[in-house]
Amino acid sequence: MQIELSSKQFRRLLDMVYIGNWVLNSARGNDRIPDFDKVESYLFSLCPKYDMNTLCETVDGETLPSRAFSEGGIHEAIMDYEDAVFFEILAEELAHRDMTEEEIPPEELVSRRESYIREFENNGITNVSVDADL
Numbered sequence: 001m002q003i004e005l006s007s008k009q010f011r012r013l014l015d016m017v018y019i020g021n022w023v024l025n026s027a028r029g030n031d032r033i034p035d036f037d038k039v040e041s042y043l044f045s046l047c048p049k050y051d052m053n054t055l056c057e058t059v060d061g062e063t064l065p066s067r068a069f070s071e072g073g074i075h076e077a078i079m080d081y082e083d084a085v086f087f088e089i090l091a092e093e094l095a096h097r098d099m100t101e102e103e104i105p106p107e108e109l110v111s112r113r114e115s116y117i118r119e120f121e122n123n124g125i126t127n128v129s130v131d132a133d134l
Helices: 007-026 034-045 074-098 106-123
Strands: 056-059 064-065
Touching: 007 034, 034 064, 034 074, 074 106
Parallel strands: none
Antiparallel strands: 056 064
């Protein structure tokens, strides 16, 4: 298969592949999915073709994203996503927790969830408390 990409498209593809591999493998420890690492390595090995040598480095014969790439802002994008997902899940879980009836009207659950989302948008976790014997 042959795919033609502009330099800008290739650079965006690197970002997407790195983010995808991060999501899929970063929390797996020694149980990484090697196929995703291989695709990432292959794509970063194409950096010289696009005059993007500073975005890759070779370690033990494997091409990896360089420190310049990984410290160039990509993790801020990942953190923005993680924050959004965290607050969405937390709002959903808190809304379900608050609803004690077996049959909850969907609009009531949505309204409660949206209230939590507004609270998190305005105050983050500042007003969140946990009552537990720790």
